[in-house]
Amino acid sequence: MIDYSLYLVTGRELLPQGQDYFDSLEQSLQGGVTVVQIREKNTDTREFLDVALRSKVICDRYNVPLIVNDRVDIALAVQAAGVHVGQSDMPVSIARKLLPRGTVIGVSCNNIQELDKAVSDGVDYVGIGAVWSTTTKTLNKPVVGVRGVGELLRKLDGTSVKAVGIGGIKLKNLLRTLHGTVSTTNRALDGVAVVSEIVASTRPREAAAKLCEVLSAFRSGDSIFKAMRTRSEYTAGSVIDGVVQIMSCVRDHNPLVHQITNNVSIAQSANATIALGASPIMATTVQEMEDISRINGALLVNIGTLVPTAYEGMVVAGSCANAQKKPVVFDPVGVGASHFRQSSVNTLLDSWQASVIKGNAGELAALAGSNEVQSKGVDTIGSGFKDPVSFVRNLARKERCVIVMSGEIDYISDGANVAVLSNGHQLLGQITGSGCIAGSCIASHCAGAMILAQGEDKEGKLVIGDIFLGAIGGILALTISAELAALREDVKGPGTFFPALIDELFNAARRKCVHTVRGLTQKCADDKPA
Template sequence: MAPPNPDLTLYLVTDSSLLPPGTTLPEHVRASINGGVTIVQLREKKLSTAAFISLGKQVHAITKELGVPLLINDRVDVSLAVGCEGVHVGWDDMDCQTARKILGPDAIIGLSVSNKEQLAKALEAGPTYLGVGPVYATPTKPDHNTPLGLDGLQQLLQHIPANLPCCAIGGINAQNAGTVMNASRSKTSPASSLNGLAIVSAIMASPEPAKTCKSLKSLIVPSILYKNPQKVNLTSYLLQMLRNFRENGPPLIHHITNNVSKTLHANVTLAIGASPIMSENESEFQDLARLGNSVSLVLNMGTFLGEEATKDLFINAIKAHNCGNYIVFDPVGAGATESRRNFARTIKEAGATLGNSMIIKGNEGEILTLAGENVSMRGVDGAGANSGRERERELAAIVSKLAKDCRGSTIVMTGPTDIISDGVKTFLLRNGDPIQTMVTGIGCVLSSVIAAILWSSKSFSDKLLATVAAVSFFNLSAELAANTEPRPAGPASWAIRFVDMLSKEPTEDLVRQFRIEEIKV
């Protein structure tokens, strides 16, 4: 019989010394599993053999009831006595082959690897899965090997076969879990990515383990689904993103935007569950950028005071928010005048130094201007209608190239068909309604929705699909507001209904109406 394929998504490694006062380990494990833990390793270094077995049986009764495997750290004898699902061993413990002979073919046997030499040996030993780390230094295992860091983690993952599950361990918590999952994504093959994260302190020391585990799992799951798209459809993925940013607390959106749309920006931001703040006071930028851990910046150049006057304002805002925050830049009217054109390209180049942190959203004329195409715009209106499959593909190629030129920035070209690309993947989005063009500022406030939902990306490590989710949700809400009976009398009544639509909780039925197509360019 082949050994089972364990779910490593959220892997709890226990340490009773970290438990909050008044808590028992079995109670903590139960709460953690209820919050989303998918596999448990009992690691209790200071217990006698008898005490270890007794505790193992108590914990196994819970994990078995809840359908989660229990592994014992190091001790094959304890695993046998407990009757649990397997062991996790290191290089100073019993070897994998011997453990397999003792525990049988259906046991789960994990093995730790910290370098290429250990990995080479591990691939010959035949473990069920690998624990890769430590990623960061951790006090829960003072004798650990030299931390890999994110670069070292990715280098090891390049050599792990796609059919061998692996999880990262070592110093991982809510602040860095998304970063670790994102960094694990191979530059050459999505197969060599992590299947999950093993976490000790962040769960064991939590006074609310169920809540902590729910939050941690939300940081991990979509990255795994992105790696294995066959396991989930795009609908489920996008729905999780839309729900996650609401569940994890309202992000703060710092707006530097045009005077025409400020009120609409604020209303839409509040409607979707985020918090707006309008400030062009440069003395506040540093403080605003560091308010909590969920801040985005919207930069809209609709109210343009000239290259020099606006340049310092925007550049200083970008510098302040270059601390892990997302920046959504809207180059309003970029092709209308030479001054706007030059300024928009200056901000694009400044944003290119941020790479993954910047999203550039504009209509066809604005994006083509940034791409270096010759465009004639009248005011801030778009320069064309991207209709027809051939034209869509031409524009998609330009958008993809611009994203690459901007070092990984995500580019959004709005129009009858919206085009979104990060230079690797490109999507066409077909939701929306023509009435959107009849209310001033509607196109501008899309930036606020993107900026808010991007915090799903900070958790889920994929800002491209967070942007796809945001634009699709925005445009479908506009479409439903225009076409749900009784239909609005005109643009003004539609705008009110549109904001109402944005305030509603996303559902699976709603997301199934997204019309999204991924294309190769």
């Protein structure tokens, strides 16, 4: 049985100057590479054979299988463990006849049709990609993207075919690759193929070892997403208790919340963040992102004002936040309004992993590719989804994050559980940026949830904060504060409502309690209320 976890594809043309190929290969094996594919695209047969023979000796020394790219004759000559073929190479059926029984055959797949064909041909594994754009190979087909891999993996359900992600995978995007490619049926990649990250390194042993660390952390659950695991033991009471605990944590710890948000509502969002007890920083410059990611408690990305400089900052900020294991709250404002916004959102979500995606019904429908609900700019048209509970749960499973669908009734899901909230006031819809403020509230509470997930309470008991509760807390903080603000005698309309809202956000954080939560239900995967 081959372990496909860290699948090295060789490429001698990528070696650093002065680096010996065979020494690099041996170091990579020492670092943890579990399978090697030898690829020689521009080498004559004699040289390819010599390289393959020596590579096989080294791989055998570490009990690591060697797979040959394209060339069945070379694989036969060196008694390789397997062959990997492309769509234009020798058909699998013929290769199977020529190769000894038990020889592994893998094939590259870019779409569902190719995957179906590979499965019917009886391959042992498929290489799915390209996951990311890559410079190590000329791409004749579109990039599948991280989220696209999950859709393909579903086709392997019920088969014994293994799957390896390939194309542009590096240390900086490995965790995003592993998490984002898991299908809605929980089918994950069996391994990742890496080329330049190891071959082009002057320290291949260390490069391989770092990749192995990420692979191990992901499989053990000890990663950025540990606070996003779905749980089934929530009750309405435990949710409220958790929200109160998170609210107190935000006030006590004053986490920094980095926000790349709509220019129309920067001041409103910053004021709301401060009122809750967190500290806002509104930075969009690419050069700042790495430094800020080290000190912030959470990142909010809001595409309301999608200008080039801000967009570049969003791409880098999300990746840096993932690397630092910080929550990322994403607000795809008006995603259905233009092809440009749709394309930009897809690029962002393929570049980094969101912890929470928040939007109205129209925005989330556009994100999910659903025609059930339409949007007009940033607004939703019509009565909404017939089954909003199933919609948010399925989208959460697809995007591998918490989904918040805002509206007259708010629906929040982690893919297993769904919280349904009916707090709020109509005046929220009469002020500029209420949706953007909601994103700030969620980000602030997610920062608090992560602090709790890493700490203990005063009695020494481990406190479990999670992103699901953080998202619920952010929505409740805003909607209940809106209700309280609307009841004030000094509120006469939208103009007086916003200052009162900020006051009530400030007061709610200090009360450390929840006013009245209306309609809070929690539905588990079997749809039975808790």
